[in-house]
Amino acid sequence: MSITPAAPSGRDHGPALLAVLDAVDRAPGAAALRARSYDLLGITTGTRLLDVGCGGGLAVAEAGGRGALAAGVDRDGAMVAAARRRHPDHAFAVAEATALPYGDGAWDAYRADKVLHELPDPEAALAEARRVLAPGGRAVLTGQDWDTCVLDAEDGALTRTIVHARADLVAGPRVARRFRGLLLDHGFGEVAVEVSTAVLTDARWLPLATGLAESAVRSGAVTREQAAAWSADQAARAAADRFFLAVPVFTASGTRSR
Template identity: 85%
Template sequence: MSTTPAARSGRDHRLSPDRRPSSLLAVLDAVDSAPGAAALRARSYDLLGVAAGTRLLDVGCGGGLAVAEASALGAFATGVDRDEEMIAAARERHPGHAFAVAEASALPYEDGAWDAYRADKLLHELPDPGAALAEARRVLAPGGRAVLTGQDWDTFVLDAEDGALTRRIVHARADLVTGPRVARRFRGLLLDHGFEEVEVEVSTAVLTDARRLPLAAGLAESAVRTGAVTPEEAEAWTADQTARAAGDRFFLAVPVFTASGTRAP
């Protein structure tokens, strides 16, 4: 079930013209279907105490999967995303559920309107994650719970022949992200913005299937675009990864951090 607490009017939530929601949605779908992803989402609902009647806000909801799953647990769940086309896709995929266009730093809800706040794979996209956490505290009722989930983009772990080149490729890709290391700041952000009982967990997605090779190739392509590596270096590195995948020796591990906290009175 879904519903939306009383909204505050007068805020315009326009989108950047360079957003590509269809391709981003495909990426999110791939991540949501990766090994361990369903268990990680379930863990977030557990940490939030989702039960019948819980008022849950999923910020940066993407295609709306978490809203549907939380609603199936009995929550009154709403998803928000700054991307109008993403919200349109969520409404199409999950009819009957509540979705709205909104910025994480300017949520159109009254103070204390929610019991649970969830932000998954979001804060690394924000230029000011602190503003989002301040807004999270505002819209949560005292004693409400917040859960943040995301990866640290500097900690892709790949088995490769050339370790130094691998580090350059990983760091170059990380530097394309607005906040590549924000996940290691989750605990501090929650503490700094009025949350207590803050805890952090880490789970690691281990990918060995050859079908994950495009993820590695994409890292190398990004590094070429930034000038961090030459096309020749990227080609040699990708060839090594391709050979590993062909011989069932591909290895990519991605640590994912989950931080939870309770809104202080």
Template identity: 85%
Template sequence: MSITPAARPGRDRRPSLLAVLDAVDRAPGAAALRARSYELLGVAVGTRLLDVGCGGGLAVAEAGALGAFAAGVDRDEQMITEARRRHQGHAFSVAEATALPYEDGAWDAYRADKVLHELPDPGAALAEAYRVLAPGGRAVLTGQDWDTCVLDAEDGALTRTIVHARADLVTGPRVARRFRGLLLDHGFDEVEVEVSTAVLTDAHRLPLVTGLAESAVRTGAVTPAQAAAWTADQTERAATNRFFLAIPFFTASGTRGR
């Protein structure tokens, strides 16, 4: 689950982002989705794996436990500092996904989980992925399509407006539906796409959707009165065990040609 709060002007969002990423890593199905990425990458003893946008470093540590030589990069210095603190013995570096500090063919596996939607040019990141992968190396991309958020709600039209308003705050809200095309465009073979869906029904997930309404008000997509009515409906559903939120995650994989 990766619906994150919108950044507020004048405030440093990084500490809250790390907390959100930790919560995402603990969300239902998250561990299985990470494990599937390692399987698609063929992680085994000696695999050289690069995790791009590594956040707090959990995937690097998990891949390392499978015997891989795993390293992580993230553009956020605070994330890298925390990753080094949490997972000593692994390599972490500050770097942009579009300018990786590695030689051509340095890695057997490339992983980017919930990363490409943050980039203004995801194609440049895929070009870098192809460059740093050895011939026959594998790339796996995972992410949500921010326009595709399924909520049970009384007012369907208002719900679509709120969901799309939040999506429009993301740099690349629909990049996940482009994963297959991006891999093909940048020379990858054996491209496949899978989908898994996080289904959230617990009442304590309510802040995730009330945050959507708050974002929609800030963008002017809905009025405060509309947001209040929509939030009241969601609050009632949570109180009566009728809360329902489903988010599809797309995982695309491809092989660098030999």
């Protein structure tokens, strides 16, 4: 699942962000969601796949295991360095999603997971996706809607304030609900949207909730005292096996028109 509410905003955070992304990759349902993206892309032997915002390169390696000629790009040089160390048999490059260093029609499949919410101009990224895809190529976009993070808490109004304050720190907190429109606007057909929901109840996920509160304090949306009381409620729930965090994740797919 694409669950990153406590991750640092932006993608240029080196080891700290890589650790968060590694944890996300191990979250319940994450492996199945990645596998679903490969199925939607039609990955098979010889498929030329570009993974945009590749992070540590896990998806590139998994797609390569299915026979794809897979490569990844990320704007964070530390991410690309880590991906190269972990997966030396695949190609990785530092690049922006809005300025990919490849020719027109160079790829059969385009994948962007946990990427578009970080971009001030997701439309430019979709234009690049269409440009680098061959006619008939497939694109898959995956991400959470940052305004739609569901937690069980004593104070519902304060919870909404905290969730929305964290969302407002993201460049495009609601871009996932626009995935279908973005694909249609950029000449993709056969557009479809799926949703899956990560439900986290284990106490080890408590830092995701408390991280939301810390972000809300930094943004000035809540006081330190309010955040402390809210976090204490979450900690008590976790200790009593009553922690509940659910995050809907949207996956949109489409085919580049000829």
